[in-house]
Amino acid sequence: MVAVEMWGTAWANCSVCFFTDNESLVSVINKQTSKEPSVMVLLRRLILTCLRYNIHFIAQHVPGREASLAPSSRLQYERAWYKLVGFLHSLGLVPVLPVPIYIMMFFIAHLHNAGLAPASIISYVSAISYFHKINGFQDPAKSFIISRLLIGAQNLRTVSDVRLPITLPILTKLVTAVPTVITSRYKQVMLRAMMVLAFKAYLRVGEMVPGSPRTGQNCLQRQDISLNGDLISVSFRHFKHSRKHGSQSLQIPGGVIPASLISPASCVRDFLHARGTVQGPLFAYVDGTPMLRREFDFLLKHLLEFCGLSSQVFKGHSFRIGAATSAALRGESDAQIRAAGRWSSDAFRKYIRVA
Incomplete structure (x- = not known):
């Protein structure tokens, strides 16, 4: 509105496109209506001014800065920022960028005392670093003292990752137990396909559900x-x-796995036949409603307990750990394991649990 008021005479008999990262504003401008009375006051003034100067106007959406982040990362970064805001408020401080180094030091110590794992602390610091860099401020994580604090948090870690790998023998037990534990025929074929694919494709739980x-x-x-x-x-x-490496494709041999009666291709084929061709999340019910993580965790817990296995050490991520461990035992190279599991670094080494 201000732009049209200021430069309306210069824009006479022209077409003007307003670019904005606000999708709601794009809709309001293009439809020339709003349910909000205060917005309609400004919109009417814009329309009348444009009629006076014969200006044709439209609005077009452009992605904002948050588009540089995957949706899951954006949520994680927002949680980290709100965590910092809450910490600052507890000290009677106002959150403002850039965050002083000494505040970052206290925040890291606060997270450590709260019992957060070093990996979680590092992810929080990475999120705060992102907000600094995207707004043109120096990255606090580059500070020598901050980097040493993060190393110290790792060295002081007293709890190790207790998750155990779901290897082929355990996978066979779980798949075999499905018809006994799960009563729904549809859930049976879906859960079998999920577990087999999670193992064969090194799936993260968040990639499935x-x-x-x-x-x-x-x-x-x-x-x-x-x-x-x-x-x-x-x-x-x-x-x-x-976001960094682009999409990837994986070709998985689906024949019967040696030393087991499992045929991954048959498990997947049975599920796809039952599921139908409705587009949407892969692991969904016939109406397209996706299975949620909490439901998958619940079903897996019951399967594990039926097989006499502890749900405290075997989790959804155990399929990915088991895939990496099994590949290492087969003698596959680091490069092969890294590519199959879509790792961008040597972080895969932490997944190999060979006694």
Whole structure:
């Protein structure tokens, strides 16, 4: 409105496009209406001014700075920022960028005393660093004292990762137990396909199932998987490092696994036949509603307990740990394991649990 008032005479008999990262504003300008009375006052003034100078106007959406982050990362970064804001408020301080180094030091100590794992503390600091860099401020994580504090938090860690790998023998037990533990035929074929794919494709739980229905677009979709005989093709468009490395595809041999009665291709084929061709999240019910993470965790817990296995040490991520461990035991190279699991660094080494 201000722009049209200021430069209306210069824009006479022209077409003007307003670019904004606010999708609601784009809709209001293009539809020339709003349910908000105060907005309508400004909109009417804009329309009348444009009529006076014969200006044709439209609005177009452009992604904001947050588009540089994957949706899951954006939520994680927002949680970290709100955590910092809460900490500052507890000290009677106002959150403002840049955050002084000494405040970052106190914040890291606060997180450590609260019992957060070093990896969680590092992710919080990374999030705060992002907000600094995106706003043109110096990265506090580059400070020598901050980097040493993070190393110190790792050295003081007293609790190790107790998750154990779900290896082929355990996977066989779980798949075999499904018909006994799960009564729904549809859930049976879905859970078998989920567990087999989680193992064979090194799946992160978040790649299989969303935490809530509104984030279903970030996990594997129906169109991301296909079968050609016993060959399973999986396309990963959204995963932890997809913004950096782009989408990736994985070809998985789906024949009967030696030393077991499991045929991954048959498990996937049975599920796809039951699921139908409705587009949306891959692991969904016939109406397209995705299975959520809490439901997957619940079903896996019951399967583990039926098989006499502890749900305290075997988790959804144990399939990925088991895949990496099994690959290492087969003698696969570091490069092969890194590529199959879509790791961007040597972090995969932490997943190999060989006694």
